[in-house]
Amino acid sequence: MNLVIRVTLLFALASLIVFLIGGVISFRVMMREVNDEQRHFLNERMDRVTRMIERRKPTDTLRMNKLVVVPLENLTEERKSFRDTLVIHAQLERLEPHLKLDAIKNVEGRSYQVVMYDVIIEPDDIRDGLEESLVKIYLILLGAVVVVGFIVSTYMLRPFNQTLQAIKKFSIKDQDSKISFPKTGIAEFKRLNFFLEEMTEKVKSDYQSLKEFSENASHELQTPIAIIQGKLEVMMDSNKLDEEQINQISSAQHTLNRLKNLSTSLSILTRIENKEFDKVSALDFSSEVEKMLNEFKELIELKSITLTTEIEPGVSVEMDDVLCELLLTNLINNAIRHNWEDGTIHISLTKEALEVVNSGPDLEGDPNELFQRFKKSNQSSSSLGLGLAIVQKICDLYSCRLEYSQANKQHRMKVGLNP
Amino acid sequence: MKLLLVEDQVELAKSIQNYFMKEGDVCEYANSFGAASEKLHGYQYDVLVLDIMLPDGNGLELLEVVKQNWPQMGVVIISAKNALDDKLKGLDLGADDYLPKPFHLAELNARTKAVFRRRLQKGENSLSLNEIKIDLDSHEVFVHDQLLDLTRKEFELLHYFFVNQRRLLTKQAIAEHLWGDYMDTADSFDFVYQHIKNLRKKIIKAGGNDYLDTVYGVGYKVKSS
Numbered sequence: 001m002n003l004v005i006r007v008t009l010l011f012a013l014a015s016l017i018v019f020l021i022g023g024v025i026s027f028r029v030m031m032r033e034v035n036d037e038q039r040h041f042l043n044e045r046m047d048r049v050t051r052m053i054e055r056r057k058p059t060d061t062l063r064m065n066k067l068v069v070v071p072l073e074n075l076t077e078e079r080k081s082f083r084d085t086l087v088i089h090a091q092l093e094r095l096e097p098h099l100k101l102d103a104i105k106n107v108e109g110r111s112y113q114v115v116m117y118d119v120i121i122e123p124d125d126i127r128d129g130l131e132e133s134l135v136k137i138y139l140i141l142l143g144a145v146v147v148v149g150f151i152v153s154t155y156m157l158r159p160f161n162q163t164l165q166a167i168k169k170f171s172i173k174d175q176d177s178k179i180s181f182p183k184t185g186i187a188e189f190k191r192l193n194f195f196l197e198e199m200t201e202k203v204k205s206d207y208q209s210l211k212e213f214s215e216n217a218s219h220e221l222q223t224p225i226a227i228i229q230g231k232l233e234v235m236m237d238s239n240k241l242d243e244e245q246i247n248q249i250s251s252a253q254h255t256l257n258r259l260k261n262l263s264t265s266l267s268i269l270t271r272i273e274n275k276e277f278d279k280v281s282a283l284d285f286s287s288e289v290e291k292m293l294n295e296f297k298e299l300i301e302l303k304s305i306t307l308t309t310e311i312e313p314g315v316s317v318e319m320d321d322v323l324c325e326l327l328l329t330n331l332i333n334n335a336i337r338h339n340w341e342d343g344t345i346h347i348s349l350t351k352e353a354l355e356v357v358n359s360g361p362d363l364e365g366d367p368n369e370l371f372q373r374f375k376k377s378n379q380s381s382s383s384l385g386l387g388l389a390i391v392q393k394i395c396d397l398y399s400c401r402l403e404y405s406q407a408n409k410q411h412r413m414k415v416g417l418n419p
Numbered sequence: 420m421k422l423l424l425v426e427d428q429v430e431l432a433k434s435i436q437n438y439f440m441k442e443g444d445v446c447e448y449a450n451s452f453g454a455a456s457e458k459l460h461g462y463q464y465d466v467l468v469l470d471i472m473l474p475d476g477n478g479l480e481l482l483e484v485v486k487q488n489w490p491q492m493g494v495v496i497i498s499a500k501n502a503l504d505d506k507l508k509g510l511d512l513g514a515d516d517y518l519p520k521p522f523h524l525a526e527l528n529a530r531t532k533a534v535f536r537r538r539l540q541k542g543e544n545s546l547s548l549n550e551i552k553i554d555l556d557s558h559e560v561f562v563h564d565q566l567l568d569l570t571r572k573e574f575e576l577l578h579y580f581f582v583n584q585r586r587l588l589t590k591q592a593i594a595e596h597l598w599g600d601y602m603d604t605a606d607s608f609d610f611v612y613q614h615i616k617n618l619r620k621k622i623i624k625a626g627g628n629d630y631l632d633t634v635y636g637v638g639y640k641v642k643s644s
Binding site: 218225226230231233236247249253254256260298299 | 428434521524572598634636638
């Protein structure tokens with residue numbers, strides 16, 4: 001439900017309550033006024049009756065239209081009181097509430113009881129009239145609210161909707177185009193647009209500096225590593241070294257190599273997160289898998305692993321080719337590394353999923369943590385624990401489901417395709 | 420081989436220069452775009468080893484200049500910046516090879532030699548060590564003129580040794596040469612050992628000498644005699 005409809009409904013509900021309370025108040029006020037008027041009217045009539053008594057000095061009970069005058073035997077103190085009563089209405093022929101004046105009046109040494117009643121407007125009629133007019137006003141109001149709501153949503157909210165459209169088109173990677181919002185005279189929207197403009201610029205520049213940082217970090221790390229590696233190699237070539245020294249240099253080279261892989265992998269992860277691999281094209285996944293298995297053929301054979309495949313030809317995926325290669329490399333590498341000598345790897349590819357099943361020792365630790373960075377089943381192993389994190393990132397990027405399960409020392413990695 | 424090294428990192432440049440000079444190559448060095456242009460205009464080089472990130476310009480622009488003026492010059496790009504994009508751009512612009520930093524000097528040497536040979540050597544394209552001869556065009560190896568049946572990796576391995584004679588090649592450098600990024604170094608050493616064992620066996624069986632020396636379990640070296 002959109003904002004305007006919501007506000008309209010709320011307003012309709014609130015005004016209904018106001019109209020109900022207002023109706024009651026108006027009814028009361030009008031009744032009070034009518035009552036006052038009736039008393040006034042009866043009082044005036046009383047004066048006329050008094051003058052009539054003075055003139056005619058009745059001795060018997062006098063009954064006239066809505067008036068009874070009864071001469072009393074004894075002189076009684078004068079009094080006057082108003083009361084409500086029900087009387088049969090002459091025209092309507094039903095009981096109607098009337099105002100009744102009951103008084104004792106002394107005229108020239110004699111007491112008369114005077115009773116008279118009348119009604120100017122029946123409360124029923126007042127209520128009916130009020131109801132009718134209030135309902136009509138309410139309906140007109142509703143109509144007006146709907147019209148105003150329509151105007152608000154089409155005209156006044158137009159800049160807001162345009163702003164939404166502009167945000168929709170906003171791309172964090174598009175550094176050249178500045179997001180532009182429509183001009184508006186409404187202060188709130190002006191503030192909103194101003195704020196959004198500031199924010200998108202900030203986001204863009206933050207993204208840019210993050211991107212630059214990851215690029216620079218990769219470059220700035222690679223260069224010193226390259227220098228150290230070069231120095232170590234030159235040093236190693238010297239003929240004056242003994243075994244101990246050569247071993248020391250070699251071990252320094254190993255560590256340096258890990259550092260190199262670490263910086264490469266981290267920069268790949270950052271670049272995937274930054275969505276820098278965006279040359280998405282339809283790839284023949286079946287032949288990519290075959291090609292990659294061919295690259296690894298020797299390594300698989302050298303570890304005496306039996307490889308079985310079940311690859312459906314012509315499976316196509318929409319992916320960046322570099323990421324596709326990274327995905328397969330890491331999956332296959334993982335299946336080889338966490339395998340036994342004389343183990344098995346089974347790879348099956350269908351239109352729905354790529355499955356890599358390999359034998360290997362039980363996983364230590366939580367399988368859910370498997371895809372997190374720097375998580376490895378064996379903390380002392382020389383692997384970085386970034387391979388599966390990269391696999392996970394690539395799957396996230398293309399909304400592929402990545403599942404892992406193990407049973408009977410068989411580990412199954414399943415990548416859902418074509419979500 | 421006469422090569423020009425364009426690299427702004429002096430320390431890395433020194434190591435590379437040192438490595439090539441030991442090979443008997445002439446390796447001149449320029450640390451900037453400007454210095455490189457000057458040298459290119461003044462002298463003749465066989466191969467240009469080019470870093471893309473230079474303090475006063477982009478190496479890719481220099482590459483364009485080189486390809487326009489000296490199309491016969493071989494170019495090997497060495498770069499750490501945004502490896503994959505630059506690789507494509509560089510190769511598009513006519514570079515012969517691309518090597519991301521950090522690299523093994525032996526690898527750079529092998530690639531540069533390959534480029535040099537491809538571009539400038541006419542006639543027979545082969546390397547030999549006494550009775551062993553490698554034909555680089557047909558990827559065949561002969562021992563006493565007798566064809567040796569080698570796998571692709573074994574051929575690459577032997578080629579790597581031949582290009583880097585008199586050098587100590589660590590198992591790590593060999594593994595990276597053979598498998599590139601696909602390989603995890605920790606697992607790879609056994610594989611390197613296996614390959615070398617097979618290679619030795621095949622050469623000896625064909626009547627060749629074993630020229631591969633094992634150096635303290637760290638790596639291997641080609642004996643010259």
